[in-house]
Amino acid sequence: MTSYLKTHPTRDGYFGSYGGAMLPPVLVPHFQAIAEAYDRISNSAEFIRDLRYIRKHFQGRPTPVSYLKNLSGTCGGAQIYAKREDLNHTGAHKLNHCMAEALLARHMGKTKLMAETGAGQHGVALATAAAYFGMECEIHMGEIDIAKEAPNVTRMKLLGAKLVPVGFGGRSLKEAVDSCFQSYVAQADTALFAIGSVVGPHPFPMMVRNFQHVVGIEAREQFLEMTGKLPDIVTACVGGGSNAMGIFAGFIDDEDVALYGIEPRGTSSALGDHAATITYGEDGDIHGFRTMVLKDADGNPAPVHTVASGLDYPGVGPEHAYLHRSGRATYAWADDKEALAAFFALSRQEGIIPALESAHAVAFAMREAKNHPGKSILINLSGRGDKDIDYVTQNFGFGGVL
Incomplete structure (x- = not known):
C-alpha cells in the first residue's frame, strides 16, 4: 500500500479540491523558490542531520x-x-516546524524570519529559532491577543523579536496574518514568512505537516x-x-x-x-x-x-x-x-x-x-x-x- 503522505498533496499543493497557491504576482516567484528549496534541501543528509541534532540536543525530543x-x-x-x-x-509543538523552517531559511540565504501569531506560541518558537540561528525576527500579533497572552509577549521581546501590534478589524489572528503578508511583500528577498500552521499557500500546509x-x-x-x-x-x-x-x-x-x-x-x-x-x-x-x-x-x-x-x-x-x-x-x-x-x-x-x-x-x-x-x-x-x-x-x- 502506498503511504498517504507520499501521495498527498499533489505537486501543485492540492488535497483533493483544497489547497493550492493563489498569490499576488509579486509573491509567486518567492513561494516557488521556497517549494523548490524544500524539495531540494529537506531530503539532504546535511539538513536531516542538523535537524535531528537540534531536536535532540536543543528541543529535548x-x-x-x-x-x-x-x-x-x-x-x-x-x-x-x-x-x-x-x-x-x-x-x-510549534518549535518543531519553526526550527526546521529557520534551518531551511538559512540554507536559502535568508537573514530574517517573519510570522503571525495568535496565542503567542508560534511567535515565541520563531523568536527562539531566530535567536538560535542569529537571524532577525518580526512577529505580527493582534491587540486582543497581546492583552490575553502577556507572558508570551514578554518572552518574544526577551528573545529579541520585533513585535508588531495589529489594531485593525477583529484585532486577532486573521488580521495578524493579513498584516504579516503586507509587510512580507517588501521583504521577501531577504526574509522567510514562516507561516505558523498547516495553512497558507503551497508549500506551507505540506511543509509544516511534514515537520510536525x-x-x-x-x-x-x-x-x-x-x-x-x-x-x-x-x-x-x-x-x-x-x-x-x-x-x-x-x-x-x-x-x-x-x-x-x-x-x-x-x-x-x-x-x-x-x-x-x-x-x-x-x-x-x-x-x-x-x-x-x-x-x-x-x-x-x-x-x-x-x-x-x-x-x-x-x-x-x-x-x-x-x-x-x-x-x-x-x-x-x-x-x-x-x-x-x-x-x-x-x-x-x-x-x-x-x-x-x-x-x-x-x-x-x-x-x-x-x-x-x-x-x-x-x-x-x-x-x-x-x-x-x-x-x-x-x-x-x-x-x-x-
Whole structure:
C-alpha cells in the first residue's frame, strides 16, 4: 500500500479540491523558490542531520507519552493518554516546524524570519529559532491577543523579536496574518514568512505537516511500546491544525485508528461566537488557499471567538478540510466552558496545566471516554498553559466555573 503522505498533496499543493497557491504576482516567484528549496534541501543528509541534532540536543525530543491514570479513573470507560508536546522546548509543538523552517531559511540565504501569531506560541518558537540561528525576527500579533497572552509577549521581546501590534478589524489572528503578508511583500528577498500552521499557500500546509510529523512518529512508537497496540482514538485541537496534522500523520495509514479533530465552539453556535470552521463553515478562499471558511453575510471571513487565542481563525488547514470530506478524520467541538473545565481537571488531577487550545482536546476525551469502555484515547497535548494562567485566573478564578 502506498503511504498517504507520499501521495498527498499533489505537486501543485492540492488535497483533493483544497489547497493550492493563489498569490499576488509579486509573491509567486518567492513561494516557488521556497517549494523548490524544500524539495531540494529537506531530503539532504546535511539538513536531516542538523535537524535531528537540534531536536535532540536543543528541543529535548522525544517528548514522552503519559498515561493519565487519575483522569481516566474519574471519567470512566476509555483509558486516556497524552503526547506531551508541552514538554517540548518553549512549551508547545510549534518549535518543531519553526526550527526546521529557520534551518531551511538559512540554507536559502535568508537573514530574517517573519510570522503571525495568535496565542503567542508560534511567535515565541520563531523568536527562539531566530535567536538560535542569529537571524532577525518580526512577529505580527493582534491587540486582543497581546492583552490575553502577556507572558508570551514578554518572552518574544526577551528573545529579541520585533513585535508588531495589529489594531485593525477583529484585532486577532486573521488580521495578524493579513498584516504579516503586507509587510512580507517588501521583504521577501531577504526574509522567510514562516507561516505558523498547516495553512497558507503551497508549500506551507505540506511543509509544516511534514515537520510536525515527528510528533506522530514518536507517539506511534511510544504507544506501541507502552501498550503493545495502537490507540483506538487519536485526538487533537484544530484551529489552523498543525498539531493535529502532526500527530494524525503518524496514524493516518492505520485504518483502525480513529482520528478526531476538536474545534472551538466558543460560547454558542451563532456566527461570531465560535471558531468551529469545519462544523459550521463552507468551501471558500482565505489567505491564498482553498479550504473551508466561516463566512459572513457578504461572503467574507466572519468574526470568530474562542477562549483559546491560538484557535481564533475563520479558516482551517486544507488537509483537514480534505480529511473531513473524505471521511478519514472526524471533526467535533468543545465549547469554552468545557475547555475551561478540562483545563482545571487536568491541572488538579494530573499535575499538568494545559494550554487552553489543548484543553479542547482534553475536554473531548473526558466527554467521550464513557462511550468507549475498554478502548484507548491518545490526546496530543499540544502546549502548556503557563501563557494562560493569568488570563484564566483573572477572568474565571480557580474553580473552572464560568
